[in-house]
Amino acid sequence: MILADFVxxxxxxxxxxxxxxxxxxxxxxxxxxxxxxxxxxxxxKMWLKMLEVKRKYGDxxxxxxxxxxxxxxxxxxxxxxxxxxxxxxxADRPRSVMGGELSGWGKTMLLSNYDNWFRMHRKWMxxxxxxxxxxxxxxxxxxxxxxxxxxxxxxxxxRIHAHVRKNNASIIxxxxxxxxxxxxxxxxxxxAQLASSHLSLSTAPGAYYVDFVPLLKYxxxxxxxxxxxxxxxxxxxVVRDLVQVPYNIVKTQMAASTASLSMVARLLNECTLKEExxxxxxxxxxAMFHGDVFWSPDNIKIFVDxxxxxxx
Numbered sequence: 464m465i466l467a468d469f470v471x472x473x474x475x476x477x478x479x480x481x482x483x484x485x486x487x488x489x490x491x492x493x494x495x496x497x498x499x500x501x502x503x504x505x506x507x508k509m510w511l512k513m514l515e516v517k518r519k520y521g522d523x524x525x526x527x528x529x530x531x532x533x534x535x536x537x538x539x540x541x542x543x544x545x546x547x548x549x550x551x552x553x554a555d556r557p558r559s560v561m562g563g564e565l566s567g568w569g570k571t572m573l574l575s576n577y578d579n580w581f582r583m584h585r586k587w588m589x590x591x592x593x594x595x596x597x598x599x600x601x602x603x604x605x606x607x608x609x610x611x612x613x614x615x616x617x618x619x620x621x622r623i624h625a626h627v628r629k630n631n632a633s634i635i636x637x638x639x640x641x642x643x644x645x646x647x648x649x650x651x652x653x654x655a656q657l658a659s660s661h662l663s664l665s666t667a668p669g670a671y672y673v674d675f676v677p678l679l680k681y682x683x684x685x686x687x688x689x690x691x692x693x694x695x696x697x698x699x700x701v702v703r704d705l706v707q708v709p710y711n712i713v714k715t716q717m718a719a720s721t722a723s724l725s726m727v728a729r730l731l732n733e734c735t736l737k738e739e740x741x742x743x744x745x746x747x748x749x750a751m752f753h754g755d756v757f758w759s760p761d762n763i764k765i766f767v768d769x770x771x772x773x774x775x
Contacts, residue, residue, distance in 0.1 A: 491532060494525035504669025513537060531557075531675060560677045562666035565695035567702035570742075572750040574666075584747040591638060591726045591751070601638060608633045611646075627763050628656060632752075639752045640709045641716070641723030651709055655753055658705045661698040662753075706749040726751065 494516070495503060503512070513535060516524045522538035536542045545553050554577040563569035575581050592598055612630035616623055632652040633644040644652060664670070671691050673679040684692035709727075716722035717731065730744045 491525040491527065492523040492534065493520045494527070494535070496525075496527040500526045500528035509668055528675065533557075558677070559666055560673045560680055561671040561691060561695065562662065565673070565680055565692065565699070566661065566665040567695075567699035568662060568665070570746045571753070572747075573662075573754070580743065583743060584750060587726065587730060587747050588751050601634070604637055605634055608637070623767060624764050627767065628652065631763070635752050636709070637723075637725070639726050639748050640713050641725030641728060642709060642712060643723075654701070654705055654708065658701050658753060661701055665695070665698055705753060706745050709752065710745045710748060 514537075516535055517537035522536070522541055524535045524537070526533040526535070536545065556574055556576060558564075559568070559574050563574040568574050570580070572581055572584050590597075592601075608630055611633070612626055615626040615629070619626070629644065629649065629652050632649070632655055636642040636644060636651060642651065673691055679689075680692075682689050682692065684696070713722055713725065713727045713731070717728060722728045727744060727748045730747075731741075734740055
């Protein structure tokens with residue numbers, strides 16, 4: 464009798480678990496559920512999969528697997544309604560085990576929760592570049608960096624995409640850290656590009672099972688199949704450098720009274736330095752620097768490529 468009750472309990476638990484991983488909760492848009500989701504997550508070109516989902520399920524669709532519910536919005540109008548007009552309800556970030564916890568990106572605005580930490584960083588950035596009047600104060604510097612960019616394009620037109628990336632990084636480095644990039648390949652620009660590549664890899668949808676089964680993050684890195692732990696160790700080292708290296712440059716210059724005007728220098732002069740405050744300044748400045756390097760060049764490269772084809 465006891466054995467029969469035990470077997471019945473096991474069957475019931477397995478049945479509940481099966482329903483848990485296969486049936487989505489009520490109220491979600493139509494879409495894919497169960498382990499089929501994992502099989503359908505593409506290894507690359509996610510935008511093509513999004514287009515396929517839009518054609519099949521409409522402007523809003525859902526993926527539900529292992530307790531994770533992902534809502535895909537394929538309409539600019541709906542996205543604006545949810546993320547702009549109702550931002551207070553949808554501004555938080557989902558948990559990212561590989562990218563946020565193992566690879567070290569958890570404190571950056573891209574992956575941090577919508578809390579006081581996030582709002583303080585947003586406030587600091589808005590004070591620097593939050594409107595046209597503020598941006599206009601950097602006009603002379605932007606013009607100087609643009610001239611450097613055009614000179615590089617004139618002398619080496621084959622590397623125009625690299626010049627675009629460096630131009631964006633040079634401008635935001637001046638604003639954030641007061642740092643002027645060197646001619647040719649600059650170490651901080653290279654560091655930001657490497658960090659961007661690692662961020663893309665560590666947050667790729669469906670790339671790591673640890674994002675679906677967080678307990679996997681506790682497995683030893685030497686175990687077969689735990690290659691993601693070894694990758695995360697490499698990624699986190701680059702993130703530490705991205706946060707610490709340019710910040711230390713400003714601190715060293717401030718100690719020698721040679722620091723240029725910058726967001727970091729102003730923030731450090733505003734308050735008595737405490738470890739928690741300094742940590743916040745480090746991550747806010749890193750988010751501002753890396754965010755521009757990560758997103759802005761792509762738009763400019765698309766413009767350049769379009770104009771080049773039109774010229775031909």
